[in-house]
């Protein structure tokens with residue numbers, strides 16, 4: 001590039017009136033040299049930065065792929081069927097016959113980057129037994145802003161102490177504070193006695209029920 | 213745009229700053245020889261950028277450092293590239309630094325009034341080397357772990373306060389969590405901070421004195437922007453190209469997770485420290501002591517380099533400096549070359565590297581399983597893996613008599629010292645040791661049975677013949693019938709059946725053949741031409757399920773031969789009547805000598821019961837062993 005001779009003053013572009021050259025003795029160089037210098041300078045700076053940025057975007061780029069870990073039948077892990085229902089190890093008979101909600105901890109195998117934690121607590125659900133021997137389950141996470149919904153014995157309803165959301169025992173909202181009713185979860189009763197549950201969390205503060 | 217600039221300029225004086233930065237005078241015109249400083253700044257920026265991104269995924273603790281680096285390298289998007297760039301930039305930076313320094317010395321750019329800046333440069337060099345050293349440990353892999361141990365031990369050899377320094381650096385009496393947190397804080401915080409500070413000073417002082425030009429009248433004077441910037445940018449592009457090529461095509465290494473109980477003899481420092489490593493290995497230096505070789509000598513050399521601006525005051529001082537610099541450069545070059553050459557020729561070193569690579573590949577393979585890495589760290593993956601531990605246990609307990617494809621299980625030859633009389637003097641030379649037990653490389657497989665049935669006397673005793681044995685007699689008597697082409701199908705079936713007894717999970721057996729073989733071996737059917745005594749004549753339990761009773765008649769029970777239960781019982785006590793019986797047995801009973809855990813790992817390895825692998829096994833040394841034994845007997 002030595003041929004972009006230092007003494008070629010003739011090609012000095014008039015379109016360079018900006019302060020950086022105007023106020024001082026301007027270096028009289030061809031536009032091409034300037035352009036090339038700036039361009040290459042940008043390239044060499046951008047390459048490490050862009051690769052790094054793509055690396056940083058990894059969670060978005062690999063979203064979905066990362067969770068497909070396949071159900072490994074590890075004896076220390078939770079019991080899970082093909083549809084993703086976990087065995088809560090709770091018998092229907094053990095739930096109050098009058099339909100009083102019962103809080104039950106949910107365990108699952110949790111993937112965290114390079115680790116897989118077996119059989120750890122991932123959430124809590126309210127289980128209610130109905131007259132037909134079926135079971136209804138609600139995630140205890142409040143659909144408002146994510147506090148934990150309690151069962152209020154005095155009113156026989158669900159109540160969230162954070163901002164006073166209230167729900168009836170069918171999970172329907174009783175006031176205008178929560179954006180939607182409580183999040184019901186799918187339940188299977190196997191062999192007529194064992195409760196299996198598909199555990200999911202949902203985004204807070206939306207009228208729609210969107211799984212996270 | 214102009215308005216905005218004016219507004220900004222009124223408040224910050226940015227124009228003057230930009231002018232100051234861009235319009236530095238370069239008498240004699242822009243030149244390629246001025247690019248080195250800029251490429252150094254460039255590589256440092258690469259390190260800062262990629263380093264910050266790597267920081268977002270790195271986790272410094274003894275149970276997560278290797279694991280997070282593995283995750284960066286093998287799982288995360290572009291992780292291998294980012295880590296590769298960071299890794300190779302550090303090497304390139306050292307090269308560029310050497311070029312920069314050599315140029316400064318040759319041009320006498322350290323002379324008055326630039327002494328201070330020269331010293332600032334030397335400080336920068338130390339910081340860069342410290343960065344490289346601390347970074348080498350962070351992946352917490354075998355290589356970095358053991359190489360860095362050497363460095364901290366050298367610190368421990370410092371007179372008077374050595375022990376304290378070492379403990380402070382390590383964050384305790386031994387390596388652990390705090391070694392990592394400390395090294396990381398240095399590597400990502402303190403050292404880059406210092407580097408920026410000194411780099412700022414370096415550039416400031418440089419600008420104050422201007423560039424050192426050997427011939428200012430070469431071309432008309434120009435300014436940094438855009439002529440020199442263009443040349444710098446092209447040079448940086450070249451540097452970036454080299455780094456990217458290395459990152460993409462070679463990739464940064466990640467050896468197995470650090471394991472304090474598994475010495476790694478192939479540990480080497482980064483290549484640019486190899487000369488020091490080799491220097492310390494000179495016997496004479498070792499003799500004088502670590503502090504001398506690792507602290508006083510390098511210290512003295514650095515001292516002279518530091519004093520160069522002052523030495524140059526005397527007549528001929530500059531010439532001395534240049535000569536001294538070349539002397540060091542040649543010394544470093546020769547030592548580096550020597551270290552590489554010796555390592556290349558060193559069979560033991562190469563075997564260690566092969567094993568380290570095998571472990572590294574294997575652990576990454578295991579970590580990719582759906583069960584991922586347990587909380588206690590990736591080290592446990594290798595600790596509980598038969599494919600990894602089996603060879604080591606074999607080498608420890610079995611290789612004094614047996615071989616595994618000619619080697620000791622871990623890819624190394626088994627050697628012994630042979631004492632000889634030579635010209636009246638006793639000399640000893642290392643020779644391949646003669647195996648006295650069978651080569652277990654294909655234990656229980658078809659190849660194994662072929663040798664056993666056809667060539668018993670030469671097989672079971674390794675390279676010592678066993679002739680006075682009933683089985684050897686059977687082998688001799690039946691050889692003709694076994695090799696008769698008319699019986700080929702029958703014999704094939706027999707091998708298939710016998711091999712199927714081990715029920716290796718990594719092999720498949722042809723059911724029809726197995727059934728046919730079973731009938732012949734147990735005497736239900738006969739071979740097509742000629743005959744031989746059926747196996748069940750002596751090994752009555754063949755075809756049944758193996759049970760470790762310890763009872764029998766000294767004819768080895770071969771029910772489920774080569775299966776896990778069979779092999780476990782056999783290794784525990786081969787001398788019971790269920791196997792060889794006391795009179796015929798030469799193998800020691802291992803019950804009580806080997807732990808249950810080790811036995812389990814060994815047996816699972818030998819029977820192929822482990823997570824399927826694509827890692828290449830050690831190269832067979834059968835031919836090498838045969839050659840070596842021939843050579844041993846001498847010409």
Ligand code: FES
Pocket residue numbers: 142143144145146147148160161162163164165177
């Ligand atoms: S979080 Fe439950 S009411 Fe606001």
